[in-house]
Amino acid sequence: xxxxxxxxxxxxxxxxxxxxxxxxxxxxxxxxxxxxxxxxxxxxxxxxxxxxxxxxxxxxxxxxxxxxxxxxxxxxxxxxxxxxxxxxxxxxxxxxxxxxxxxxxxxxxxxxxxxxxxxxxxxxxxxxxxxxxxxxxxxxxxxxxxxxxxxxxxxxxxxxxxxxxxxxxxxxxxxxxxxxxxxxxxxxxxxxxxxxxxxxxxxxxxxxxxxxxxxxxxxxxxxxxxxxxxxxxxxxxxxxxxxxxxxxxxxxxxxxxxxxxxxxxxxxxxxxxxxxxxxxxxxxxxxxxxxxxxxxxxxxxxxxxxxxxxxxxxxxxxxxxxxxxxxxxxxxxxxxxxxxxxxxxxxxxxxxxxxxxxxxxxxxxxxxxxxxxxxxxxxxxxxxxxxxxxxxxxxxxx
Amino acid sequence: xxxxxxxxxxxxxxxxxxxxxxxxxxxxxxxxxxxxxxxxxxxxxxxxxxxxxxxxxxxxxxxxxxxxxxxxxxxxxxxxxxxxxxxxxxxxxxx
Numbered sequence: 412x413x414x415x416x417x418x419x420x421x422x423x424x425x426x427x428x429x430x431x432x433x434x435x436x437x438x439x440x441x442x443x444x445x446x447x448x449x450x451x452x453x454x455x456x457x458x459x460x461x462x463x464x465x466x467x468x469x470x471x472x473x474x475x476x477x478x479x480x481x482x483x484x485x486x487x488x489x490x491x492x493x494x495x496x497x498x499x500x501x502x503x504x505x506x507x508x509x510x511x512x513x514x515x516x517x518x519x520x521x522x523x524x525x526x527x528x529x530x531x532x533x534x535x536x537x538x539x540x541x542x543x544x545x546x547x548x549x550x551x552x553x554x555x556x557x558x559x560x561x562x563x564x565x566x567x568x569x570x571x572x573x574x575x576x577x578x579x580x581x582x583x584x585x586x587x588x589x590x591x592x593x594x595x596x597x598x599x600x601x602x603x604x605x606x607x608x609x610x611x612x613x614x615x616x617x618x619x620x621x622x623x624x625x626x627x628x629x630x631x632x633x634x635x636x637x638x639x640x641x642x643x644x645x646x647x648x649x650x651x652x653x654x655x656x657x658x659x660x661x662x663x664x665x666x667x668x669x670x671x672x673x674x675x676x677x678x679x680x681x682x683x684x685x686x687x688x689x690x691x692x693x694x695x696x697x698x699x700x701x702x703x704x705x706x707x708x709x710x711x712x713x714x715x716x717x718x719x720x721x722x723x724x725x726x727x728x729x730x731x732x733x734x735x736x737x738x739x740x741x742x743x744x745x746x747x748x749x750x751x752x753x754x755x756x757x758x759x760x761x762x763x764x765x766x767x768x769x770x771x772x773x774x775x776x777x778x779x780x781x782x783x784x785x786x787x788x789x790x791x792x793x794x795x796x797x798x799x800x801x802x803x804x805x806x807x808x809x
Numbered sequence: 810x811x812x813x814x815x816x817x818x819x820x821x822x823x824x825x826x827x828x829x830x831x832x833x834x835x836x837x838x839x840x841x842x843x844x845x846x847x848x849x850x851x852x853x854x855x856x857x858x859x860x861x862x863x864x865x866x867x868x869x870x871x872x873x874x875x876x877x878x879x880x881x882x883x884x885x886x887x888x889x890x891x892x893x894x895x896x897x898x899x900x901x902x903x904x
Contacts, residue, residue: 465904553904578901579822599900601868614823616903649898653832660873660896663881748826751854772826779854 424454425479431523435477443639449477453523455636458482458545460533460561462513464621465551465575465628467499472629473549474517478636480525481517482545485509486532496618533557535680538564547632548572551625555602556683562587562595563680566671573631573643575624580617582624582650585643585662586631588671592644597665602687605701620652703777706764706789708798715740721762721789726750726776731768735795735806747772750779759785766791766798768809814891816844820855823899827854841879841887844895845872859897869900 427450432439435449444452457478459466462485473481487509489500497509504512510528517526529541533552542548542564550561550572558576565572571589575582587594627648634640649658670677706714714720723742725732732744745753747767757763763780765788767773773790780788791798799806818834825832834852838844845866849856861867872879873896874889889895 461904463904551904553902555900555902558902575904576901577903581822581901583898583901598871599869603867603869603900621904647898649896658896660871660876660878660898661881663878746826746830748829748854 424450426450427453431477434521438476444637448637448639452477452633452636453479455547456480456482456545457547457549457632457636458484458542459513459549459551460484460557461551461553462497462499462509463487463493463551463553464496464577464616464618465625466513466549467497468622468625469549469551469575469629469632470499470513470517471520472626473632474521474524476629476633477521478524478633480527482527482529482541483510483513484529484531484533484541485513486530496616496621498622533560535560535683538680539568542570543568545570547635549628549632550574551621551628555687558595559602559686560680560683563670563677566594567679571635571644573628573635575621575628577616577620577624579614580620580651580653582620582652584624584627584631584648584650585646586635589635589642589644591664593662593664594668594671596670597668598647598662600665600668605688617652620650623650623652701774701778703774703781703790704788705770705792707792708801711764711791711798712802719762721764724763724765724776725767725795726765726772727767727795731809734809735799737766737795737798742766747776750776754783757785759787761787763788764791765789767794769794769796816889816891816893816895818844818848818895819897821897821899823901824855824858824897827858828852839888839890841872841874841882841889841895844889871898872896873898 427446438444439446439449455478457473459470459482462470462483470481470483489504489507489509489512491505493500494502499516500509500512508530510530514526514528517524531537533541538560548561548565548570550558552558552561561572565588572587574587574595575584586592631642634642645662646659647662649660664671666673669675723737723740725736725742725744726747728746729744736742763785765773765776770790770793773794777788777790795806796808799808815835816838818836820828820832820834828834836844836847838847848859859866859870866872874882875893
């Protein structure tokens with residue numbers, strides 16, 4: 412239980428020291444903040460769910476701004492492929508737990524900040540105890556089950572949370588579960604099916620993008636603590652970094668919402684993995700893919716050397732083809748989005764093997780083809796990366 | 810033909826695999842329903858992602874017309890016109 416920390420939270424406000432007054436001077440002279448506002452920040456607590464791409468900049472700025480207590484929840488370790496965007500962590504931290512890495516970095520930025528580490532994945536069993544008592548939650552998680560879990564726990568506990576989510580070059584931000592405002596379920600009633608949204612590991616993400624969105628989340632968290640300005644309650648901010656457009660759409664509370672509506676059917680936490688149907692899309696691993704007929708790389712190699720060589724289709728993008736391809740075996744590039752263009756030219760009686768990077772997009776392609784009568788298409792299990800690992804190590808993996 | 814008199818449909822990144830990479834569609838339509846019908850007719854791959862079998866927009870996708878979600882548009886206010894922007898907003902989980 413975190414009741415001890417709750418009590419700590421409820422203790423008498425602590426005033427600023429002379430050193431703190433100097434450290435936060437540029438913020439204190441803002442009329443909207445002032446010494447009272449800075450004291451509010453010092454006595455506030457913010458919990459970061461996920462200290463990855465979004466949680467990294469959020470943690471840096473919240474620590475620098477003087478939030479008195481920061482909680483960091485993350486069950487992952489720092490990986491080399493994280494460092495392109497997760498700026499809280501550095502090269503020497505590879506292999507360490509993200510919460511430990513976050514703790515060290517925050518302490519170097521601002522030793523006055525108290526850091527509470529939760530080196531675990533948030534689950535239905537630990538979420539209420541973990542979230543209870545914090546003033547604001549920042550959701551920087553990377554999968555749908557955790558996003559619905561954070562939402563429901565925050566609604567049940569009455570804690571506002573700052574939402575941020577990213578994909579390739581685009582991001583979304585809002586404030587949910589604030590008094591009178593909508594929640595995440597009011598916007599997204601259902602999670603997507605497992606094959607509907609590729610993960611960042613599969614689709615890529617611009618490293619700066621979570622920097623933008625995480626900083627927006629930190630801004631909103633500070634505004635909520637200070638009670639200033641117009642937080643993103645009832646508004647969804649849409650950021651497109653390619654066009655550099657910031658747009659917003661209006662969100663409304665759904666009176667029929669199953670968790671924050673007038674007659675909620677969800678009054679305690681549920682099984683979110685089951686609810687999302689395996690829709691986990693962590694940055695580090697691809698989501699569950701559609702169940703389709705497959706062929707493994709050894710079998711494909713054997714068939715290529717026999718008289719039964721199939722036609723090979725690569726459903727990745729042009730730039731990925733340039734990294735690695737099966738062109739020497741007659742593979743043809745056709746990005747997934749253009750699959751429909753060749754349906755008329757395709758002979759349904761020809762054996763077809765489809766591949767992508769790891770086998771996710773190609774599974775979608777096989778499923779799409781099967782739905783229009785091409786039942787001889789096979790998905791190359793593990794994609795071209797698996798081919799590179801087991802058949803042709805001269806090919807790079809990515 | 811100029812796009813100026815058309816409705817712009819913004820297609821977000823996660824769904825551009827189903828429009829051949831296009832981020833915008835320009836449609837000549839007078840109502841929200843006509844916009845959705847044109848998407849069904851001319852962009853079957855995208856439509857397969859947007860709609861349930863019964864034709865409704867799927868629960869993890871929202872469609873906003875000039876900033877308002879179409880489920881909140883009153884029956885008499887479902888017109889769109891030249892310059893209207895229809896934004897498709899799917900749930901994404903990246904963090």
